[in-house]
Amino acid sequence: DTEVTQTPKHLVMGMTNKKSLKCEQHMGHRAMYWYKQKAKKPPELMFVYSYEKLSINESVPSRFSPECPNSSLLNLHLHALQPEDSALYLCASSQEFWGQFSGNTIYFGEGSWLTVV
């Protein structure tokens, strides 16, 4: 089962609101990701958690705050967003393994469509 579940599927929020996006996976994967995707653009990496620790932050503005409560859950807390933050937010996970020829298949959730008004 390659299922990554995201909630909510759609979210409309005002610029002064605080909301959260949630993600869950039960594949035993130890890496989890947040990507942002604008229309007609590729997914853009925001954050990577490896073994529940933040390992990569792609210089994302502090109005986006990730949280990894445990190895199966990943949250993205949103506060004081701007209209240009409206996008599809994709959660993903992968099974980390090391070695010279290691690979990293990312499995995406269905995404959360965010509209900031």
Next chain:
Amino acid sequence: GENVEQHPSTLSVQEGDSAVIKCTYSDSASNYFPWYKQELGKRPQLIIDIRSNVGEKKDQRIAVTLNKTAKHFSLHITETQPEDSAVYFCAASKGTGGFKTIFGAGTRLFVK
């Protein structure tokens, strides 16, 4: 950091023809190259991948080739069908304590 260039941005083919999408990457340490297909309004889904110790991989009508020296990799779709119409993204990644997968800009494939 890693940069992945993808061409063409749009590709239109007749049903039954072949389609080829090409990507180049900049970081010689990248060692894993997946391809994703994204249909309108849906999530990107892996269709095929290749690791740096392999030059070519095939799965039915889809094949991927990798030239590490030139830092090129390509997706080949044969006998295209209307359901192949979608956006295809190439990507490159390496393990650095949390894998960083960088995507190409995407190719919109139309099968007429």
